[in-house]
Amino acid sequence: MRAFGNRSLVTTLAMSVLAFLYAPILVMMVFSFNDSQYTGLPFNGFTFRWYEALFRDDQMLTSIWNSVYVGLGVVVISVLFGVPAAIALDRYEFPGKGMFRRIVMLPIVLPGIITGIALLGFYLTIHLRLSLYTIMLGQGTALMCVTITEVFARLQQLGKSQAEAAANLGANDWEIFKNVTFPGIRSALFGAMLIAFSISFDEIAVTFLLTGRENTLPMTLWSLLRREVTPEVNAVATLIVFLSIILIVAGMYASRGNANEREA
Amino acid sequence: MTTGIELRNLRKLFEGHGHASWAVDGVDMTIGAGKFVTLLGPSGCGKTTTLRMIAGLEIPTSGQILRDGQDITDQPVTDRDMRMVFQDFALFPNMTIQDNVAFGLRVKSKRGKYTEPQIQQRVAEFLDLVHLKDHAYKKPHQLSGGQKQRVSLARALVTDPKVVLFDEPLGSLDANLRKIMQLELIRLHRELGKTFVYVTHDQDEAMAMSDAIAVMSQGKVMQFGTPREIYDRPANRYVASFIGHAHIVDATVDSKQADSLTVRLGNGDRVGVRGKADAAPGSAVGLMLRAEDLTFTDTAADAIGGKVVDSLYRGEYVEYVVALNGNSGVVHVHARTDLPQVAHGSTVALKVNPAKAHVVVH
Numbered sequence: 001m002r003a004f005g006n007r008s009l010v011t012t013l014a015m016s017v018l019a020f021l022y023a024p025i026l027v028m029m030v031f032s033f034n035d036s037q038y039t040g041l042p043f044n045g046f047t048f049r050w051y052e053a054l055f056r057d058d059q060m061l062t063s064i065w066n067s068v069y070v071g072l073g074v075v076v077i078s079v080l081f082g083v084p085a086a087i088a089l090d091r092y093e094f095p096g097k098g099m100f101r102r103i104v105m106l107p108i109v110l111p112g113i114i115t116g117i118a119l120l121g122f123y124l125t126i127h128l129r130l131s132l133y134t135i136m137l138g139q140g141t142a143l144m145c146v147t148i149t150e151v152f153a154r155l156q157q158l159g160k161s162q163a164e165a166a167a168n169l170g171a172n173d174w175e176i177f178k179n180v181t182f183p184g185i186r187s188a189l190f191g192a193m194l195i196a197f198s199i200s201f202d203e204i205a206v207t208f209l210l211t212g213r214e215n216t217l218p219m220t221l222w223s224l225l226r227r228e229v230t231p232e233v234n235a236v237a238t239l240i241v242f243l244s245i246i247l248i249v250a251g252m253y254a255s256r257g258n259a260n261e262r263e264a
Numbered sequence: 265m266t267t268g269i270e271l272r273n274l275r276k277l278f279e280g281h282g283h284a285s286w287a288v289d290g291v292d293m294t295i296g297a298g299k300f301v302t303l304l305g306p307s308g309c310g311k312t313t314t315l316r317m318i319a320g321l322e323i324p325t326s327g328q329i330l331r332d333g334q335d336i337t338d339q340p341v342t343d344r345d346m347r348m349v350f351q352d353f354a355l356f357p358n359m360t361i362q363d364n365v366a367f368g369l370r371v372k373s374k375r376g377k378y379t380e381p382q383i384q385q386r387v388a389e390f391l392d393l394v395h396l397k398d399h400a401y402k403k404p405h406q407l408s409g410g411q412k413q414r415v416s417l418a419r420a421l422v423t424d425p426k427v428v429l430f431d432e433p434l435g436s437l438d439a440n441l442r443k444i445m446q447l448e449l450i451r452l453h454r455e456l457g458k459t460f461v462y463v464t465h466d467q468d469e470a471m472a473m474s475d476a477i478a479v480m481s482q483g484k485v486m487q488f489g490t491p492r493e494i495y496d497r498p499a500n501r502y503v504a505s506f507i508g509h510a511h512i513v514d515a516t517v518d519s520k521q522a523d524s525l526t527v528r529l530g531n532g533d534r535v536g537v538r539g540k541a542d543a544a545p546g547s548a549v550g551l552m553l554r555a556e557d558l559t560f561t562d563t564a565a566d567a568i569g570g571k572v573v574d575s576l577y578r579g580e581y582v583e584y585v586v587a588l589n590g591n592s593g594v595v596h597v598h599a600r601t602d603l604p605q606v607a608h609g610s611t612v613a614l615k616v617n618p619a620k621a622h623v624v625v626h
């Protein structure tokens with residue numbers, strides 16, 4: 001820390017960055033317990049009313065479930081296609097491999113609205129009925145690149161000698177995958193799944209274009225917010241913050257448990 | 265039928281990014297069953313690639329690999345039953361030491377061969393063999409380099425392969441531990457009677473451990489022979505200078521007798537060499553002179569003359585650097601430390617041990 005000179009200055013800076021980031025979230029959480037119709041001061045007293053309202057609100061509950069359902073579907077798609085793609089990238093040389101590795105990140109870099117329009121046009125052309133599944137497919141193909149990149153990076157880091165050692169000891173391809181490759185990429189894969197899920201969970205541009213009749217949570221919140229920030233919205237948001245914290249901690253735990261074991 | 269492994273004109277081309285190079289360029293070799301054979305050479309000469317082709321981890325571009333007379337060039341790695349000890353150990357980080365060692369016994373291709381209690385017992389036995397009994401339940405990252413190396417060894421040996429392949433297994437260990445492991449490997453080879461194919465760039469290690477050494481350079485075998493043959497009778501300048509840092513002095517064949525010859529140095533000094541050489545009188549050769557085969561002498565007859573230009577006290581001996589008269593070359597001389605010190609700039613006469621002097625033609 002000496003290189004930065006004044007220690008208390010650094011501390012103050014760090015604290016203010018944190019405050020800037022998290023104070024609004026904290027305020028929002030506080031208001032979700034405020035016994036008042038409106039988001040704002042004064043604080044009228046503590047209540048669980050908005051949470052109760054939330055759990056009675058069918059539209060809200062359905063959209064939460066839709067979001068979770070889409071998120072899980074996206075995770076499944078991105079794992080099912082992303083892992084084999086990453087393994088193929090790691091293992092085989094083929095023409096255009098370098099190009100593919102760069103181009104695979106495109107969906108993340110492109111604005112969601114562009115991806116959404118492209119997918120919509122494509123689905124309409126092949127007469128696919130829009131539904132939660134088209135959202136899953138759209139987000140899943142776009143978010144596959146997260147899995148591919150994360151898993152590919154880990155595979156490169158792992159190297160091939162463990163897999164070769166297993167083959168040398170008589171293991172077949174499945175045994176190598178089960179005992180060597182999968183344990184090696186597990187934490188990276190888990191991280192990629194978390195990222196895919198959370199991006200999917202609050203994605204709005206692609207979803208807006210690809211959805212049928214059903215709504216996901218961000219879309220429901222969006223339509224509610226057109227009028228005002230209701231305490232119920234604060235309550236949903238608070239729940240999501242807690243869920244995110246749990247996921248982050250789980251992700252950290254998973255990758256730490258694996259870090260020591262990665263090199264041997 | 266020859267038992268053991270036979271390499272026939274084995275070649276491997278690596279292509280990539282617009283250029284291609286032969287990592288292994290026509291290797292012929294017979295590795296007798298039960299022998300300890302070492303591939304020795306500087307980094308990048310193709311040792312690992314040769315070993316990986318024997319293991320089936322690399323597909324030869326051309327040539328054949330035979331095992332007990334049968335062509336195994338196209339046999340998959342999984343079926344070869346040759347175990348490799350990798351340079352970087354390649355232990356499975358998520359498994360305990362015990363499970364690492366048991367891995368080769370639990371794979372599907374070995375199913376039914378051992379019951380679980382037999383596996384447990386065998387693993388315990390081999391962990392004991394490499395002195396790691398107390399570490400059975402640890403994970404690889406909790407072990408030191410030397411311990412990991414021994415796990416890797418136990419994991420290979422426990423499956424009872426006929427052939428064990430080693431890729432610079434002691435490369436990452438410190439000098440002391442390396443010596444201990446060398447003795448350990450020699451003991452294991454003697455007791456288990458398996459074929460060991462060993463790769464190293466350390467010539468002392470190769471000399472001490474092997475039944476036979478293949479000295480490699482740029483994908484080719486420069487000489488294949490016992491350590492003694494390679495040290496005393498190197499086939500060419502490359503092997504002579506690579507092994508034991510011999511000094512090679514340019515010379516001309518003066519005369520040839522039945523089983524000895526006389527060579528003449530640039531300065532006219534003559535040296536008698538025992539043995540035969542494939543060179544006619546008058547042809548240019550290299551005279552290999554090793555430091556331990558040269559002694560200072562008082563008589564100028566039958567000796568070569570020079571001047572001491574440097575001396576290094578090595579503890580076991582004093583190493584003198586002697587420039588031969590007439591700019592004919594530089595040799596090193598090892599002298600006993602209890603002899604009087606020879607001063608810098610002194611003119612000296614050197615006697616060559618005719619039994620150890622050697623002539624290289626190429």
Ligand SMILES: Nc1ncnc2c1ncn2[C@@H]1O[C@H](COP(=O)(O)OP(=O)(O)O)[C@@H](O)[C@H]1O
Nearest residue numbers: 278279280287306307308309310311312313314
């Ligand atoms: N997978 C590979 N791709 C391209 N070149 C390689 C590969 N493996 C080895 N080589 C090259 O082949 C040559 C021999 O390598 P190697 O067998 O590893 O040598 P050694 O084990 O004697 O140090 C080196 O020039 C090396 O760069």
Ligand SMILES: [Mg+2]
Nearest residue numbers: 308311312313
């Ligand atoms: Mg090597």
